[in-house]
Amino acid sequence: MKIVVASGKGGTGKSTVAANLAYSLIELQSVTLVDCDVEVPNLHLFFNPEPAIKEVFTIIPKIDSDLCTLCGDCGRFCRYGALTVLKDRVLVFEKMCHACGGCMIVCPEKAISECNYAVGRVEDSNPLPGLRLISGFLKEGEVLAPRVIKDAKAAAEGDGLIIIDSSPGIACPVIEAMDEADFCILVTESTPFGLHDLDLAVGVTKSLGLKAGIIINRSDGSDEDVRNYCRKMDLPVLLTIPFSREIASVQNRGDLISEKLPGWKEQFAGVYKECLELCGVDE
Amino acid sequence: MKICVTSKGAGADSAVEQRFGRSPFFVFVDSESGESKAVENPLVNESGGVGPRAVQLISGEGADVIITGQLGGNATAALQASGMKVFAYSGTGTVSEAVAQYKEGGLRQLI
Numbered sequence: 001m002k003i004v005v006a007s008g009k010g011g012t013g014k015s016t017v018a019a020n021l022a023y024s025l026i027e028l029q030s031v032t033l034v035d036c037d038v039e040v041p042n043l044h045l046f047f048n049p050e051p052a053i054k055e056v057f058t059i060i061p062k063i064d065s066d067l068c069t070l071c072g073d074c075g076r077f078c079r080y081g082a083l084t085v086l087k088d089r090v091l092v093f094e095k096m097c098h099a100c101g102g103c104m105i106v107c108p109e110k111a112i113s114e115c116n117y118a119v120g121r122v123e124d125s126n127p128l129p130g131l132r133l134i135s136g137f138l139k140e141g142e143v144l145a146p147r148v149i150k151d152a153k154a155a156a157e158g159d160g161l162i163i164i165d166s167s168p169g170i171a172c173p174v175i176e177a178m179d180e181a182d183f184c185i186l187v188t189e190s191t192p193f194g195l196h197d198l199d200l201a202v203g204v205t206k207s208l209g210l211k212a213g214i215i216i217n218r219s220d221g222s223d224e225d226v227r228n229y230c231r232k233m234d235l236p237v238l239l240t241i242p243f244s245r246e247i248a249s250v251q252n253r254g255d256l257i258s259e260k261l262p263g264w265k266e267q268f269a270g271v272y273k274e275c276l277e278l279c280g281v282d283e
Numbered sequence: 284m285k286i287c288v289t290s291k292g293a294g295a296d297s298a299v300e301q302r303f304g305r306s307p308f309f310v311f312v313d314s315e316s317g318e319s320k321a322v323e324n325p326l327v328n329e330s331g332g333v334g335p336r337a338v339q340l341i342s343g344e345g346a347d348v349i350i351t352g353q354l355g356g357n358a359t360a361a362l363q364a365s366g367m368k369v370f371a372y373s374g375t376g377t378v379s380e381a382v383a384q385y386k387e388g389g390l391r392q393l394i
Contacts, residue, residue, distance in 0.1 A: 075339045081332020084339045084361045091364055093357055096332050 002162045003275055004181040004210075008197030010168035012187045013217035013241070016251060018165035019046045020258040021185075024268035025161065026130035032159040036177040037167040038120060038136035038148040045254050049125030049133050056136070056151045057116040058144055059099045063090045067111035074103035074112060095143055120148035122155055132159065146176040153177075168197075170204045178204065183275045184212040185238065190223040198226070202233060211278055215271070218243040236278065238271045284314040286385065287346035288378040293321040295378045301352025304333030310378045311344055314386070319378070334358030338365055350381050354393060362394050369394040 005018040015037070022033040023046075035043040044051075061074070061083065068090060075085040082097035083090060094117050104112045120138040127133050136152035138145050145167070153176075156162045166177035178184060184205050188198040198214070205212040213236045216223050220243045230237050241247065241257075250260045258265040276282075289306035291298045300306040305327050312319045322344065326333040334354070338361035341349060349369045354362065362369055370390040372381040384390055 072339060072343060075336065078336075079329065079332065081335040081357065084335040084364075086339070086342050086361075086365045088366075089364070091335065091361055093332075093335055093360070096335070096357065 001160070001183075001276070001279070001281065002164065002181045003183045003185060003272075004164040004166055004178050005185045005187060006166040006174055006178065006201055006205075007168055007187045008170060008199075008201035009188070009194050012168075012189050012194060013215075014168070014187050015043055015046075015165055016217070016241075016257075017185060017187050017215055018163050019043055020256050020264065021268045021271060022131060022163050023128075023256050024258045024265040025272055026128060028269070029161055030130050030132070030159070032132040032134065032156045032162045034152050034156050034162060034164045035133070035135040036149045036152055036164050036173070038138040038145050038152070038173065039167060041135045041137055043133060043165055044123070044125075044135050046256060047125075047127035047131070047133055049123070049127040051123035051125035051133075051135070054122045054124070054151075054155075055118050056120040056122060056148045058097070058119050058147050059101070059114045060094050060097045060117040061092055061103050061112045062115040063092065064111045064113065065089070067109045069109055069111075071108065073106045073108060077102055077106045095141075098144075099147075119144045120151075122148070122152050124155055132156075145173040149173055149176040153179075170200050174201075175204065175208070178208055178210055181210060182279050182281075184210045185215055185271070185275070186212055186235075187215045187217050188226055189218050190216060190220060190226050192225075195226055195229060199229070202235065213238040213271075213275065213278060216240045236274065238274050239267060284348065285344070285346045286312045286314055286348045286350060286382055287341050287344065288312065288349075288372075288381055289351040290321070290378050293323070295319040295382075297378055299350070299352070299372050299374070299376060299378060299381045301373070303351045303354050303358050304337040306337075306351070309337075309341060309344070311346060312378065312382050314382070332357070335361040338362055342367065348385070350385055350390065359394065367394075368392065 035041040072085040075083045136148040188194040289300040290308040290310040334357040
């Protein structure tokens with residue numbers, strides 16, 4: 001079972017939901033939590049892990065200047081602008097390269113080979129009994145977030161229950177995080193901004209054919225607009241987390257409400273049960 | 284000497300385009316004979332990476348000098364390596380007017 005937590009809007013509480021959901025289940029079964037918000041991963045702040053670290057590489061072209069005739073074919077082929085053929089040399093723009101390998105195919109002199117280029121790292125740890133935490137970190141200044149997400153998810157592959165924390169937005173990193181998930185929890189808040197971006201995220205889940213349910217976070221009790229939207233779109237509201245000082249103070253210390261406040265562990269376990277039911281999976 | 288000017292149209296009487304990689308045309312002017320030739324830019328509607336690709340196109344045409352409005356970071360890096368000189372034209376005049384101003388030494392050198 002693979003559950004991805006997404007939102008559209010930033011700051012709605014994806015990491016809070018992912019971390020609490022994972023914590024609430026570890027007494028029942030092993031859980032693998034994957035932090036795919038690779039530009040600003042922060043799930044490790046809840047758990048203080050001591051991780052094993054593995055670098056993430058992408059492939060970039062390497063030009064053999066003895067073989068290269070400066071014909072220009074690679075530069076004309078590369079739609080990302082990663083290669084510029086000048087009069088006396090070929091420039092490689094590493095950050096523009098999408099590792100498609102096309103330049104190696106079109107080069108008539110076979111002057112281009114692959115070489116590794118580090119874009120980030122994956123940290124793997126077991127911070128609590130029953131909990132595995134895998135966090136993707138994109139290197140500062142790098143842009144290939146999906147590459148790091150792919151490796152973080154690959155590390156979790158084969159584990160029984162995987163909970164994936166995605167980045168906000170609806171672009172490539174989010175789609176990579178959602179890819180091959182069984183269910184998507186969309187976290188929103190009862191503001192016009194939360195609802196607007198929730199609608200965008202729902203559009204992505206529909207395009208991907210991904211089943212989804214909603215968690216309303218920091219609810220001030222006036223959630224009619226979000227609830228009406230969910231009814232209209234036939235999306236179940238799995239949980240409502242109130243806007244309360246008590247919850248905020250636990251969260252702000254880097255703690256989990258499912259650990260520190262009574263009742264929340266059961267509530268999150270109930271969310272998981274509902275996810276299973278909505279996916280048609282028997283426990 | 285061959286001067287490339289980013290241009291909104293296909294001739295030396297067209298207005299100078301401020302954008303570099305997404306300029307609709309590149310007009311190449313021979314500074315000695317005054318003859319000009321326009322190349323339509325195939326990169327106008329591309330999603331990204333147009334700067335370095337435009338540099339290869341212009342370098343391939345044999346330009347020595349480029350006159351344009353503004354440059355992005357990747358285009359700048361490619362142009363610095365290319366050996367071509369780049370001058371900024373911020374006016375609203377034509378390609379011919381920009382070339383004339385360049386010849387008088389009235390344009391600021393970017394690269």
